[in-house]
Amino acid sequence: MYDVAMSVLSCLRAGTEVHVAWVIEPSLADPAEAVAVTPGGGRMGDLMGGALDHAIREAVRGLASAGELVDVPLGPGEAIVSGLAPGSTVTLALVPGDALPVDIWEDLAARKPTRFAFRVSGTLLEEGERLEPGEPGVALSADRLITSFTPVPRAVIAGGGPIAAALADAFGFIEWQASVHPDPGTAAGVMATLSSIDTVVVLGHEVEAAGRALEAAIKSKAGYIGSIGSPRMQELRREWLAYRGVEWDERVRGPAGLGIGAASPPEIAISIVAEAIAIRTSS
Numbered sequence: 001m002y003d004v005a006m007s008v009l010s011c012l013r014a015g016t017e018v019h020v021a022w023v024i025e026p027s028l029a030d031p032a033e034a035v036a037v038t039p040g041g042g043r044m045g046d047l048m049g050g051a052l053d054h055a056i057r058e059a060v061r062g063l064a065s066a067g068e069l070v071d072v073p074l075g076p077g078e079a080i081v082s083g084l085a086p087g088s089t090v091t092l093a094l095v096p097g098d099a100l101p102v103d104i105w106e107d108l109a110a111r112k113p114t115r116f117a118f119r120v121s122g123t124l125l126e127e128g129e130r131l132e133p134g135e136p137g138v139a140l141s142a143d144r145l146i147t148s149f150t151p152v153p154r155a156v157i158a159g160g161g162p163i164a165a166a167l168a169d170a171f172g173f174i175e176w177q178a179s180v181h182p183d184p185g186t187a188a189g190v191m192a193t194l195s196s197i198d199t200v201v202v203l204g205h206e207v208e209a210a211g212r213a214l215e216a217a218i219k220s221k222a223g224y225i226g227s228i229g230s231p232r233m234q235e236l237r238r239e240w241l242a243y244r245g246v247e248w249d250e251r252v253r254g255p256a257g258l259g260i261g262a263a264s265p266p267e268i269a270i271s272i273v274a275e276a277i278a279i280r281t282s283s
Contacts, residue, residue, distance in 0.1 A: 005108035067095030067125035158213035188216030211240035226256030
């Protein structure tokens with residue numbers, strides 16, 4: 001749901017019709033998965049690898065004003081894509097974007113813990129309302145559907161090589177969503193979607209590439225920015241940024257990592273992950 005929230009907000013602010021679907025049963029490994037669709041064929045997000053896209057578009061055509069619970073039987077093709085058995089039925093919640101208050105979408109776009117409920121009447125979903133945050137998941141009863149999301153921190157690693165690979169493993173071990181982007185442009189695009197619970201780590205010996213990645217990180221909302229390299233490398237990066245009018249702010253830690261005498265890529269990764277955790281838990 002976090003991945004589609006900004007798109008849904010943009011549609012609502014522009015007066016564009018948009019519908020959002022997420023899975024109620026069976027439970028997903030990632031309860032935050034959702035997809036948003038627009039009448040013009042636009043699709044944002046991902047739900048079961050796209051296996052339900054056709055069914056969602058068909059269901060939108062006859063959707064009640066507030067929303068509905070929709071049962072989707074899976075044929076052989078959908079089953080292969082979704083990973084479920086042929087003949088399985090997936091129950092979706094399908095609602096117009098404006099069925100929830102705008103401030104809920106704003107919280108989701110900011111990747112905050114968010115919980116909301118709909119009153120259930122048969123298959124109809126009515127009266128979407130905010131609840132206090134709780135454990136992530138979906139709970140459906142005879143008269144109420146409660147959906148709760150808790151964001152997983154993301155770590156964007158700008159650069160490649162053994163240290164990048166070790167960082168991805170280390171962040172994965174603590175169940176953060178880590179992604180490695182050797183290309184600064186690709187990394188910058190991902191950084192633009194980060195929030196204060198997220199992390200960026202920049203590495204590489206090429207000052208231009210590392211500088212571009214650091215510039216994007218500083219302009220993002222990431223709470224921790226690690227700059228790997230020697231003090232001389234940090235100085236060169238500062239100069240590159242200053243020449244372009246970009247200030248090195250307090251979120252940037254360079255050289256990155258706690259001072260534990262780390263030398264090997266796994267040790268360096270551990271020192272940086274530990275520092276990122278310390279910054280996040282102290283903020």
